[in-house]
Amino acid sequence: MIDFSGKTAVISGGANGIGFSLAKTLGERGMNVVIADIEGPQLAVAAQALSDAGVSHLAVEMDVALREDWERTAKEATEKFGNIHMLVNNAGVSGGVGGIETLDDEGWRWCIDVNLMGIVYGANALVPLMKEHGEGSWLINVASMAGMGGVPFAGGYTATKAAVVAMTEAWALELHNSNIHVSVLAPAFVKTKIHLSHRNRPARYPMKITPGPDIMQVAKASTASVENGIPADQLSERVIEALEAGELYIFTHPRYKSVTDARSASIAKAFDSAANSDVVADVAEEPTMNSWGSD
Numbered sequence: 001m002i003d004f005s006g007k008t009a010v011i012s013g014g015a016n017g018i019g020f021s022l023a024k025t026l027g028e029r030g031m032n033v034v035i036a037d038i039e040g041p042q043l044a045v046a047a048q049a050l051s052d053a054g055v056s057h058l059a060v061e062m063d064v065a066l067r068e069d070w071e072r073t074a075k076e077a078t079e080k081f082g083n084i085h086m087l088v089n090n091a092g093v094s095g096g097v098g099g100i101e102t103l104d105d106e107g108w109r110w111c112i113d114v115n116l117m118g119i120v121y122g123a124n125a126l127v128p129l130m131k132e133h134g135e136g137s138w139l140i141n142v143a144s145m146a147g148m149g150g151v152p153f154a155g156g157y158t159a160t161k162a163a164v165v166a167m168t169e170a171w172a173l174e175l176h177n178s179n180i181h182v183s184v185l186a187p188a189f190v191k192t193k194i195h196l197s198h199r200n201r202p203a204r205y206p207m208k209i210t211p212g213p214d215i216m217q218v219a220k221a222s223t224a225s226v227e228n229g230i231p232a233d234q235l236s237e238r239v240i241e242a243l244e245a246g247e248l249y250i251f252t253h254p255r256y257k258s259v260t261d262a263r264s265a266s267i268a269k270a271f272d273s274a275a276n277s278d279v280v281a282d283v284a285e286e287p288t289m290n291s292w293g294s295d
């Protein structure tokens with residue numbers, strides 16, 4: 001069993017939903033938790049709930065899309081608790097919903113800045129500190145099953161979540177000789193407020209389009225699915241179980257294996273086609289790039 005007690009976790013998007021549940025679950029196992037979130041009033045509510053549960057914590061109001069906010073968060077967390085042993089890059093928004101012609105630049109940018117760059121900046125700020133103290137750490141990036149296969153009319157969200165999966169795979173290889181364990185969490189639907197993400201859309205990403213009927217239909221279906229999703233606390237227990245097992249991919253919805261099975265089968269078929277192709281018959285076998293620098 002992992003002994004989490006006395007260690008410190010920084011959890012972005014920790015004021016609500018999955019992030020708050022993980023903060024509570026890890027706090028109950030003795031971790032100090034830093035909840036970092038853009039939603040000030042809810043952050044205060046979450047901090048009070050952690051106090052009531054006897055969890056040692058710090059609340060930091062910040063925007064993951066701003067590098068300087070991450071640097072401030074790292075500083076405040078370190079000043080309060082010393083070494084940081086876990087980063088849960090959880091903050092995310094369901095922006096990036098729209099069709100090829102209808103998702104506007106601002107929607108793309110908001111989604112990329114929060115869902116992707118928010119994770120990059122978090123890792124930039126905290127992984128060097130984890131390497132420096134060398135006590136053993138976890139880096140957990142929250143993606144989605146949407147990152148494991150395409151979702152129509154959600155190209156922006158899907159793209160950022162696929163990027164988080166790929167980036168985590170790259171970082172796991174990069175860090176495999178360190179004692180920083182890397183995971184990517186890919187849930188399907190969880191009962192949270194993710195479908196109400198626009199509540200946190202900063203004014204610098206003005207909404208310039210009126211959603212058409214196709215988008216409204218997708219939004220309605222995903223709202224219903226989120227409302228029928230699994231409880232965040234169930235997901236948190238599954239995360240602990242997966243960390244105990246040292247899993248790289250953390251899944252919470254076993255039925256969704258059909259998505260990755262279909263994708264793998266389709267890719268395998270395409271490789272067979274390339275292997276039987278005269279056009280590339282003379283392409284030399286060479287070590288794959290995935291092993292670069294990993295010895």
Ligand SMILES: NC(=O)c1ccc[n+]([C@@H]2O[C@H](COP(=O)([O-])OP(=O)(O)OC[C@H]3O[C@@H](n4cnc5c(N)ncnc54)[C@H](O)[C@@H]3O)[C@@H](O)[C@H]2O)c1
Nearest residue numbers: 013016017018038039063064091092144189190192193194
């Ligand atoms: N709920 C689901 O069905 C589901 C499924 C797959 C993946 N996810 C992912 O789980 C993560 C957590 O989402 P959730 O479902 O708990 O939703 P949520 O809306 O309940 O929580 C998201 C949290 O992120 C915060 N946040 C938003 N923008 C931020 C910013 N710029 N800076 C800092 N904090 C910000 C919000 O204030 C909120 O506290 C997200 O990355 C989401 O994409 C959720």
